Every structure is written in structure tokens, then in C-alpha cells.
Amino acid sequence: MENYEKRRVVGRGAYGTVHLCLRLSDKKQVIIKQIPVEQMTKEERQAALNEVIVLSMLSHPNIIEYYENFLEDKALMIVMEYAHGGTLLDFLQSQNGRLLEEEEILFFFAQMLLSIQHVHSKQILHRDLKTQNILLDKTKRVIKIGDFGISKVLSSKSKAYTVVGTPCYISPELCEGKPYNQKSDIWALGCVLYELASLKRAFEAANLPALILKIMRGTFSPISEHYSNELRSLILSMLHLDPSKRPDINQIMAQPIIINSIINIHTDLGKVPCARIHRPVTPALPSTARSRLRGSAVSVRESIPAKPQALSSVYCWGGGINTPIKLTLPTNDTQVIEVSAGRAQKAAVTKNGRLFNWESPGVGTESMIPGALESATPEYIPRFLEGQSAVAIQHVACGDLFVACLTDRGILMTYGSGAHGCLGHGNLNDVTMAKIVEPLLGYEVVEVSCGASHVLAVTNENEVFVWGRGDNGRLGLGTQESHTTPQPVSFPEGNSPCSVNCGVDCSMIITLDNKLFCSGSNRYNKCCLDENTKEGVTTRSVEEVRTFTKVSSPPIGNALVKTVSMGTSHSAIVTVDGELYTCGANQFGQLGYQTDFNSKQAGQVVALQEHKINMVACGDTFTVAVSQDAEVFSFGKNARGRLGRSDPDTMTPKPVNMAHDDLFSVVSISCSHGTTLLATKPVQGVAD
Numbered sequence: 001m002e003n004y005e006k007r008r009v010v011g012r013g014a015y016g017t018v019h020l021c022l023r024l025s026d027k028k029q030v031i032i033k034q035i036p037v038e039q040m041t042k043e044e045r046q047a048a049l050n051e052v053i054v055l056s057m058l059s060h061p062n063i064i065e066y067y068e069n070f071l072e073d074k075a076l077m078i079v080m081e082y083a084h085g086g087t088l089l090d091f092l093q094s095q096n097g098r099l100l101e102e103e104e105i106l107f108f109f110a111q112m113l114l115s116i117q118h119v120h121s122k123q124i125l126h127r128d129l130k131t132q133n134i135l136l137d138k139t140k141r142v143i144k145i146g147d148f149g150i151s152k153v154l155s156s157k158s159k160a161y162t163v164v165g166t167p168c169y170i171s172p173e174l175c176e177g178k179p180y181n182q183k184s185d186i187w188a189l190g191c192v193l194y195e196l197a198s199l200k201r202a203f204e205a206a207n208l209p210a211l212i213l214k215i216m217r218g219t220f221s222p223i224s225e226h227y228s229n230e231l232r233s234l235i236l237s238m239l240h241l242d243p244s245k246r247p248d249i250n251q252i253m254a255q256p257i258i259i260n261s262i263i264n265i266h267t268d269l270g271k272v273p274c275a276r277i278h279r280p281v282t283p284a285l286p287s288t289a290r291s292r293l294r295g296s297a298v299s300v301r302e303s304i305p306a307k308p309q310a311l312s313s314v315y316c317w318g319g320g321i322n323t324p325i326k327l328t329l330p331t332n333d334t335q336v337i338e339v340s341a342g343r344a345q346k347a348a349v350t351k352n353g354r355l356f357n358w359e360s361p362g363v364g365t366e367s368m369i370p371g372a373l374e375s376a377t378p379e380y381i382p383r384f385l386e387g388q389s390a391v392a393i394q395h396v397a398c399g400d401l402f403v404a405c406l407t408d409r410g411i412l413m414t415y416g417s418g419a420h421g422c423l424g425h426g427n428l429n430d431v432t433m434a435k436i437v438e439p440l441l442g443y444e445v446v447e448v449s450c451g452a453s454h455v456l457a458v459t460n461e462n463e464v465f466v467w468g469r470g471d472n473g474r475l476g477l478g479t480q481e482s483h484t485t486p487q488p489v490s491f492p493e494g495n496s497p498c499s500v501n502c503g504v505d506c507s508m509i510i511t512l513d514n515k516l517f518c519s520g521s522n523r524y525n526k527c528c529l530d531e532n533t534k535e536g537v538t539t540r541s542v543e544e545v546r547t548f549t550k551v552s553s554p555p556i557g558n559a560l561v562k563t564v565s566m567g568t569s570h571s572a573i574v575t576v577d578g579e580l581y582t583c584g585a586n587q588f589g590q591l592g593y594q595t596d597f598n599s600k601q602a603g604q605v606v607a608l609q610e611h612k613i614n615m616v617a618c619g620d621t622f623t624v625a626v627s628q629d630a631e632v633f634s635f636g637k638n639a640r641g642r643l644g645r646s647d648p649d650t651m652t653p654k655p656v657n658m659a660h661d662d663l664f665s666v667v668s669i670s671c672s673h674g675t676t677l678l679a680t681k682p683v684q685g686v687a688d
Helices: 042-057 088-093 102-121 182-198 208-217 229-238 249-253 256-269
Strands: 004-012 017-023 028-036 066-072 075-081 134-136 143-145 293-299 313-318 321-326 336-341 346-350 355-359 381-384 393-398 402-407 412-416 431-436 445-450 454-459 464-468 483-488 497-502 506-511 516-521 538-540 544-550 561-566 570-575 580-584 613-618 622-627 632-636 650-655 664-671 675-682
Touching (some): 042 075, 249 256, 454 497, 454 506, 497 561, 570 622, 622 675
Antiparallel strands (some): 028 075, 313 321, 497 506, 622 632
């Protein structure tokens, strides 16, 4: 809310509170609906999200404009246009019994028709049209339809069944529990037109049964003889008991009495543009991540520290840093639970739910001017993510120029570059502040992984959603199409996904029974999809697959997989037993063992078989592994400090010297293009 200043509460409803606020950037008054989502069920979250979904689909001068939404104080905040003139009900009550002129009635009504025509053209039912939800601008001449909280998006020719809406305006078919469509909105609009002409509701009664009876009979008092027969006939046709005999929105607008009013709207008010202007957003700081790994902490040995220690340490190497350096933390008591490395961004999540980045302009890129000297060790400055102080973040993943972060309530937010639709907001727009991925608000996301240009997310109900760039079949949807909003993945029956990992042009999913599924490019057999015999003979090479396919060839097909990581052209797999397998390209020794040029079969890193591996992370041409005893090993290409040592390229795993003052455990590791981040914590006690 740092971009807004609350002025006063202007309403309270079933879902939350409505605030009148001042937008500080342009001093414009806006409305912010505050809807608590923390304790809501999946269905309640979806209902709360519905107004955001509907408003974002609509763009019309006679519909309240939707600006943005964000998460604050564990509530969904929906920012909308403020209508200074109040509600149409307030306006009619201010008439003190003086009937409106027919010309004025039709002028208001024509604007309602234009807005509802736009709504119905999107296959949306408003379902709660009433004078309380029809607003006026400060001139009290321009109509603004609002409150789409219980609207419904219909599929083609479909009908809705749920009984919703304000009793005085619900249609006879709703009273009978019959399916309904746009004709129910026409009935409600007829009730509003009647109210404009009579200053009272068409159907009122002392109790609900009596009201339902009146509506079912379709009996209401006639409007004043002061009005024309055409207006009288229009109201009767819109309030016909048989929905099939009510006119649709286009038939109403074609009537001569309405056509003149529609023309007058543009001549009296001026032509109001219907298209919303989208201003370009300044891109976020660039970031990319080739892989990341989450896992339980691993201990170096059982001991009690002899002196007070920092609660966390984060080490960085690569990108010109030849040996691990310890990064500065925001505060002395910062406890880091996860890190994520990008090409030019380094992010971390703290135990108390804060997300921060280390900033160092100009450092972290691979390119250098030929002949330039290596600069001195850079100083990285930690900065907390703005605007999320009231939200508890539990997980972060970096993609190429964008970031995804997950709250402790399973709400996914993204920000940064919108290229390829990687933010999941339905467009290619950049976003500078973390914004909720609205289509997933009804789900509890438990893990997210970002590739260079696509994203995978898995929910607590073992559902997988994908979006972003789709070539090579990396999304696993059976096509090469890209998507700007999350798409559900069809998974073979009997398999429950629980962990996701994105590569550059492929994806991997681990199931609850520790089986590995892959989709996308299988170049160099980096996804282990080639069909091999137990002797390592390749019987069929697979170039790519476009749906998630189970890895069945030995040795991975026979193993129980715990976690995986993917580099540009190779992958690393850790089994439940702590064995490390690698597969893919091996030009720089990134597989950790000598390979036959003609053999592409996955193999175990034999040099580490005496160590139980707990974590692994792949960079572009190197691999970093962490054992259960907190020993860190690296192997592969060593240009610009990738391996954290001054050695040449090596396919033999060698230790990385962390120069840690005390006994420690590793809590998180992440590699990007050529950089590694590793977070540790001190060992706190002795195990029994």
C-alpha cells in the first residue's frame, strides 16, 4: 500500500472492506477492495478472485475500470476506478418523488445497454444488476457499471445454475431453479429501467416468499402515463416471464426509441474511447536461473559451537569470483532458508518470510571486453523486495529477467520481464512490483521452478501448471505453442507430481513414488529418454518429446529419484539412497566421469559413491554437489571461477573450500549460467 494513501472506508460486504484511497503517483482517487484470503478455502479464494478475472476481461467507458491487484496484509487488494457521483439508487432517492424526464431515463439506460452489450459479448453474466451497483461520475451524467463479484463467465451457449443476486432483481427462472443465461441480466435491466421511470422497485414484498410469488406472477404497477407507449412496451418485453420471449441486448438497442439515445450519448458526451491505454512498465532488474534445488539441511558433523555465530552465511562464486566469498546479509540476525541465482541477480528468502536481492551493478554477466583486467571482488548490497513487508514469502525462483515467489499460503506472485508470457498474467507486459498470478489464486501452490523462458508450478493436490515459451515441447502440453497464463498438465493416471524443475528447453517432474518424468528437448540424452539396454547399448534415440514421459531406461528408470537439476546440456539426478547420476553433454567434464563418445547413457559419478549426496545444482557447463556431511564438490568447466577454485577444467569432483569458521550445515544451493549461491547455517547441537 505504499503507492496509495487510505482516506476512508466507503463500504463493507460479505468478502471484505472497500476503501477510498489516493494514488500517490498522480493524486487520483481510487477504490481498493480489501478481501482477506488467508483463511479462505480454495472455493472461497476462487470466488474472491472472480471480480479480478471479470474486470480484467472488460474495457469500456461505462464499466468501472480495473487498475491492478496485489497482496497486502494477507489480503487481496483490488484497485479500481472511483465513481465520484455515487450510486444510481442515491441519485433516484435524491429526486424526492420527482419523476425523471423520459429523455433523461433513456440517456442513462442507453449507457447501461452499451456496457451490458460489451459484457455479454465476452460471454459474461453480471448476475447482480441493480441500482446500487450502477454508479455515476462526478457530473452525474455518465453511467459506470460496477460490482462484478458474482459474475460468471459462460462457455459458448452454456447456462448457469447457481442462485445468486439481489432478491428484488432476480428473474423467474432463477426463482424456479432453472438454468439461465444472458436473459436473466435482461430481466434485471428491465427492473432497473422500471425503477428509473417510477422511482420504486418493480417487485417488493414484506418477506422473501411473498417476493418470489410476485416475481413468479410477473405483476407490477404500471408506470406513469406521462411516459410514451414505446417505453411502456419496452419494460413489459424485458420483464416477460418467458426468457425466450425477452429481447436480447442487440434487439433492445435496435429499437427506434433507443437508437436516438445512443446517438445522443456521443453527441452530448463526446466520443469516449473504449480501449484502455497500457503504459509501458520499466523492466525489472535482469535475472535468470538455469536450476535450483530445495532439500533438507545436511550436517557436517555432530558438535556444539563454542562461540556465538551468525544465524546464516551465504557464499557466492563464479562470474569472475574465483573462490567463494561470503555475501553481506541485510541484518545480523537474518536466517536464510533458500537462495536462487540468476545471470545477474541473486535472491534469498529468510525464515521470517522476507525476500531480498543482492545488487551489484555491472557484475555477474559473462561477457567482458577482450583484454580487460578482472575487477576486484565486488561488494554485493542486500535489499529487501519493496511492497511485501506484510506477506510471508517461503520460496523464490529466478528465470531469465523475471522472478517468481511463493507465499506461505500458497499464493504465487511474479515480477520482471513479461517476455514469452513468463509472468503468467495473460499478456507480455513487464511488472515492476510482485503481482499475484490470478488464475492460480484458487490453488495452493507448493513449489515453482523457472527456466530461462518458461515456468512450472505444482499444487498441494499434485496438480501441475505450466506457462511461457512452448517450443521443443518444454511445457508438456503436446504442442509447441506458448502460453501467457497457467495451463493444467494432463498427467498419466496413477502418478502424482510433487516436485518440478525447469531447464533451458526441457522440464522434469518427480512423482510421489519417486519416478522421473521429462518433456522437451532430449539433446545429448540430457533427459535420459533414449532407450538403452542394461549393458548401456542405445536402441532408440529420442530427439524431443512434447508430453511428460516416464524415464524407463536403466539406470534412472530403475532408481528412486529424490531431486534433480538441469543445466544447458546436461542433468544431474540424486536418488533416495544418495547416489548421484549425470547424463547429457560432457565436453568439459560436467558429468564427473569419463564417457565414451558414442555412449549417451546416464552414469553414476563413481568418484562420489562413498559420499551420500543430498543436494545438486547444474550450471551451464559445470555441476556442484553437496553431501550429507556438508562437503561441497564441483566439476566441469572452470572459466571465470565456475568451480570455486583456481584449477583448470576437471571431470573429477573436487572439494570447494568454504573457509567456514565453524561447523555448519547446507540449507540451499542454486546455480545459474556461471554462478553459484550456497546458503549455510551453523550446527546447533549434538544429536542423540
